Amino acid sequence: MSFYLYDSVQKEKREFIPLAEGKATIYVCGPTVYDDAHLGHARSALSFDILKRTLQDLGYNVTLAKNFTDIDDKIINKLATSGKTLHELTEFYINRYLEDMAALGVLRADIEPKATESIEAIEKMITELLESDCAYTIENGDIYFDTSKDSRYGSISHMVTDDAQNISRIEANSQKRNPKDFALWKACKEQDVCFNAKIGQGRPGWHIECSAMINKFFKGNDEYCIDIHCGGADLLFPHHENEAAQTRCALNKEIAKYWMHNGFVQIDGEKMSKSLGNSFFLKDALKVYDGELLRYYLISVHYRNDFNFNEVDLQNSKKRLDRLYRLKKRLYGGKVGRVNKAFKEALLQAMCDDLNSSKAMAIVDDMISSANEQLDKEPKNKALKQEILGNIDYLCQLLGIGCKDAIEWFQQGVSEEEKTKIESLIAKRAEAKKAKDFESADAIREELQNMGIAIMDMADGTKWEKL
């Protein structure tokens, strides 16, 4: 089965043909670690997590790198008030990021490079750029990239290079050769964090990190460094344009063969930003909602579309995901068999079409309905039960959905004490039912309802769920 992805540079779906047969190299632009991760970080991480899972399922040996930008203006600003060292501060947020991603079921990257641990590679690349006159040093010691030296500058984002037409908000800097030139290295100034380097004491600019780290960790071939370069839609310009330019000038090849960009997350139809006061930290969302539910909700919309996060749709997703767990609960404790071939093919086929997770989820819904229907007809069919559990198992592997324990899923946030009480009320109700005292039975059901517990009488006894 071939994998097709929408290349956001060529603006069309392209068949994935890797640089090296059987291997896939992916680089995802990760977070700048000066604060907790928000829903946008989650969306990006999830988009490329399902990319990795799909390629793995197709048999590719996938190497995914996701960087941490751990030196940057915002981090330095935060340092002043935090009382921490740079390393303490960034480690703190890196760990919190990783915790959140784990809760969402995002697989750990194979390589997690940090800018501060790649100074040598960065310095080497800047030196090469200086030697070929693609970079220049200004009076204060800052080193800039000369965008005019790259004839293909603009080919990634398709932004026009004629600055007369482009009312840019780029600060005028008389020492820059071209308005679009950007800093590769920022020379040490007061109260700055500095690294010792032959190119002068200072710290790297944002764009050079990614280019240097990709070159450090991936060999690529004569034409490209890696297969797929991923990131948020906002990174296309200038970040990815600049990455590509540096790599062309320093290494004489393209940084990536394919580019993928995920769409934005809005909150209730508005852009998420601190100034609007609607920043939605994952940590806060995870206090209220299960990580797998957030995952399910966030991948229910195709990764390239914008995503409008809101409570109503999230609750809709909860109900939808509950259906899957009810099916899993129905087969609780059973042996997990092999996945149904047609189901697997259909799911994978959907994912191979530029990660159509939305379609994949519709296929899952169909599987759930038909499984319930068959189970109604043949409640004792062991092979059937095993296959359904096999399907759910595969779903967990491919999409990271349906991985949790089905009983626990419906009992989240219920204490042991409450559970005992619920069980005893259910036992009481069973007695009342047996004695045909439906009035008492219904009263107990209402009492449970008021506790936020829904019950359902099944063939093998009464089951309950936390609403």
Next chain:
RNA sequence: GGCGGCAUAGCCAAGUGGCUAAGGCAGGAGCCUGCAAAGCUCUGAUCCCCGGUUCGAAUCCGGGUGCCGCCUCCA
């Protein structure tokens, strides 16, 4: 000012030239149930507007309207 994206039933959301426009939530009907719940079945849209191309368009082209993003740090 430059560049780009989106507009599908009450809501969310697939589909990008051709069989009955996926799927979910909400709503309606039925089966099941002591009654419910859960589960199953049935039930809903000429695809923002106007032109054009085509035997045929939600899907392609042109023009509107509306929303959003990038051009400054941003996933």
